[in-house]
Amino acid sequence: MRDFIRRRLSGSDSLRLGVLGVGNIGTVHLKSALAMSGVDVVAAADTIPENRDKADAAGATRVYDDYTTLLEAETLDAVVVALPPFLHRDAVETAANVGVDVFVEKPFARSTAEADEMLEAAADAGIRVGVDHTLRYQPDLVGLKGAYEDGAVGHVPHASMVRVNDGPLGRPPVEAAPPAWPLDPEATGGGSLMELGVHCFDYLEWTFGPLEIRDAMVDSTLDVPVEDAATILLEASETGTAITLHCGSYQWEELPEVNTNVRLEGITGTIESAEYVPSNFYGSAALSAISNVLSRFTGGEPDVYGPTFYLQAHYDALEDFVASIRADETPPVTGEDGRRTLEMVETAYEFADDDRVETDALEVVS
Secondary structure, three states: OOOOHHHOOOOOEEEEEEEEEOOOOHHHHHHHHHHHOOOEEEEEOOOHHHHHHHHHOOOOOEEOOOOHHHHHHHHOEEEEEEEOOHHHHHHHHHHHHOOOOOEEOOOOOOOOHHHHHHHHHHHHHHHOOOOOHHHHHHHHHHHHHHOOOOOOOOOOOEEEEEOOOOHOOOOOOOOOOOOOOOHHHHHHHHHHHHHHHHHHHHHHHHHOEEEEEEEEEEOOOOOOOOEEEEEEEEOOOOOOOOEEEEEEEEOOOOOOOOOOEEHHHHHEEEEHHHOOOOOOHHHHHHHHHHHHHHHHHHHOOOOOOOOHHHHHHHHHHHHHHHHHHOOOOOOOEHHHHHHHHHHHHHHHHHHHHHHHHHHHHHHHOO
């Protein structure tokens, strides 16, 4: 009989959680879970010693250097998969083998084919799959969606969305070389479209309903092996809204500036997400920044929640997933939702490849 029956009947009132991967975003998930009532962070795993030390200092009960060992050794209800994308499939399948529900960092997988294998393993094991698409929880974007649904600008013939940051290279001066995997298309499945586009596709479909991609182009603004800029033209099937999306990882990020903006051109006016940034955002971000600077001089740990505007969304997404597990319900953002964003990424790549072929042909003819 599957291990998950034993795990579900362990008798603990707390949801027993493991965190697989304690890098940047894994630390956010770890500290989020530690701050939640009714959640027991039983264990964390990471191959990097410094990350294991960080997890131990944060409050994980036990720390492992291998996630497969953790999954076999611990009695868990759920795990957060915050590993690089090339490890997502193995981690989900290993969790399925021991009957543990999974909350997977985006992108859910590197391709729809890989996602299908993960979803099949989850279905066979009877486990639930959630995905960390946090734009659904970001206050400004939630506010914009609410205003649109309330009819603030009536019908919207055109919408635009821009999401840019500095990607894996970071803002200069860079103190250390970035990890190799974020710039490896085999490890990630792609560049900006995969890293940022999946978030945008998820938010836009959540807001407007089913989308169809009409055209796409990708570019490398920097000398890197993956695209760091992508522009996509979409149409919302139900509303007829034309949407332009641009995402890129070529711009130095100026936190606490908000690096995502959505603008709706409605028949009665225009609204954009910047109007719904909480009034206390910049004040709280400034306090967090001061605290983090002071921590460098005192040897303390920087506050992972500062600026809280972004990272609170991760907390809320994980909290919603945990609540769904407790209630024996489908997670609010499912593995199928994660797969859908990958399908749209692949379609955009196909359009971009077709455009390149046509352009090359024209150059040869001329």
